[in-house]
Amino acid sequence: MANTCFTDYTVVGSEDELKDLYDKMRGLEQLEKSLVENGWGKTWMGNLVTLFRGKVDGEDGIYCRGFWSNLDFDGSTLSFNTESAWSEMGDWRHFVESQYKTIKFWYMTEEEGEGYFLTNDKEGRYYPYRYVVDIEDGAYQEYSTEEEARAYIEERMGRKLESSEDPSEALSDWGDDHGLFAAYRIFEIEEDQA
Secondary structure, X not given: OOOXXXXXXXXXXXXXXXXXXXXXXXXHHHOOOOOOOOOOOOOEHHXXXXXXXXXXXXXXXXXXXXXXXXXXXXXXOEEEEEEXXXXXXXXXXXHHHHOOOOOEEEEEEEEHHHOEEEEOOOOOOOOOOOEEEEEEOXXXXXXXXXXXXXXXXXXXXXXXXXXXXXXXXHHXXXXXXXXXXXXXXXXXXXXXXX
């Protein structure tokens, strides 16, 4: 069984192109049944590829193992979330971008099981956080700097970290000492170069 990857997208571009993409995605959501039979429902990513006359999965197709939700368009940005298998669907994202002249997808993605956190928003315009502290049962605290993350860990543990102390190890040991079985960890959000 695949681990679930959660991705938040913010899409920018010309208002006309954003509205066109929104209308297409919203139209798929409002269909009585899925455009293509699948196990993901009407908002399966492959439905959008099919709508653009692209090939889904297989040797030459776009890998589409996920669906979107929370679609919103405010007139200047389009946003939505996806749940997908293992990772952010980069080929899908690139394919949809290629259907327009101005559209660009910015994203932040996390796959908790493997500690996979990634963004392509290098400047932090839409996703400013660079550190994630896994505190318990899948609940996360996000921070822009390592210093902020360390301060949170110190507050949580009730003591200062030594300069040579690894924050993740200290937090994990603290969780173990307090009978907390959740994986207490700190992750640096990596920058996707693609």
